[in-house]
Amino acid sequence: MPRVLVIIPAYNEEETIGDVIAALRSHSPEYNVLVIDDGSHDRTAERVRATGHAALVRLPYNLGIGGAMQTGFKYAIRQGYDIAIQCDADGQHPVEQIPSLVERLSRNDADVVIGSRYVADSGYTPSLSRRIGKSILSRLVDALIGGGITDTTSGFRAMNRRALEVFADRYPDDYPEAEALVILHMCGLRAVEIPVTMHPRKGGVTSIKPPHAAYYMVKVGLAIFVDLFRTTKRTTSGEP
Template sequence: MKSIIIIPAYNEEENIGKVVRDVCKVNPEDDILVVNDGSSDRTGLTVKEIQKAKLINLPYNLGIGGAVQAGFKYAMGLNYDLVTRMDGDGQHQASEIKRIKEPVLKGEADVSIGSRFLDIASPKSILGRRIGQKLIGLITSLVSGQKITDATSGFRCYNKKALALLTKFYPSDYPEPEEIIFLKKNKFKVRETGVLMKERKGGTSSLNVIKSIYYAIKVSLSIFINILRTPLIK
């Protein structure tokens, strides 16, 4: 079984080296791909030094969705059976990859999502962000008809069937909640697994106040539009 771990990274020079080396150490059997989303810092150069890591340098910044999709396209082209996606900022732990993969490997789910609000107590993030996360989780649950505790989590594992669909259609920015609704609409089995997540170390989060407001409006609109869309897979 060919398995690859995709890490989208935008200006993550402080964290990306450790994240990639951890993954190499803990999951030596997996291939690892970093999608450098047009970073202006040394993200690409840092990854280049790590022998085992494959590196896609996007010519300009596409946003998280475009970067992830580039990784999906690469994985699809090389016929990978299992794709795991994790963040490059150190929130997601290499040691948890096994846990995320399990439901997909067992065939219990097409897509497995790591949740910071399930089973395992992860350190709490700041109140504002936590409220936002919970709220988006609530809306996503209502619309998708399945209880989702951590809709914004970018720690996910996909089987080939899910990969094939998402390679073709993937939202451009802040794609996580929309992806769940899109997958559920197309009758994919989505399953959450509790994982330990850390607070981000160095670097800055991609969300500030104005972006958060944009995020909230954009996600709500996407969710609403997704309700109206007809499924692509019958």
């Protein structure tokens, strides 16, 4: 059995984090849970401690989703986990479908498995400009990495040890999901996707400010462009 760690980055998620951990405990008690409290100002940390089912790493200030996830990757490597799952704290990611991600990963023909939102009933409708921006970038990234990924920005994903080692070394600061796939590809690793159905938000307002569409496009576009010309050290691959 591979050792699996579910990493939940949380920034001011006191309303939902407890339920997410409870759902994980009831569906997959064999998975360990790690919450990265990314400098929350609310009672996120208390809620996590109250569950008694999750390890808690608290960042002294808000690093952003990329920096928070990378903290989790480093933890996973140091604690000797074989597989890490990234899962949102707002309850939209279907924790009951994590075993499908793990199962797909254990076929050993991919290093990252993405849970793709073919059916997105998230109750969150991004602005038109942002949707267009995301769609253009998504196609660009998909083309760059050789196709096969329709939802490049989904943050619901499973990673094996090789992918974790790449990401622990290099992971983008903000809006990391799409760029991470390019980094992965440049390091000679492979991503696949399986369809999942997202849950609607459990309550509260989203704490994630939708990025300005133009900034998002330019920032991620530039980062990806630069990644393509970077000399990458290929990870010494061996069986995980």
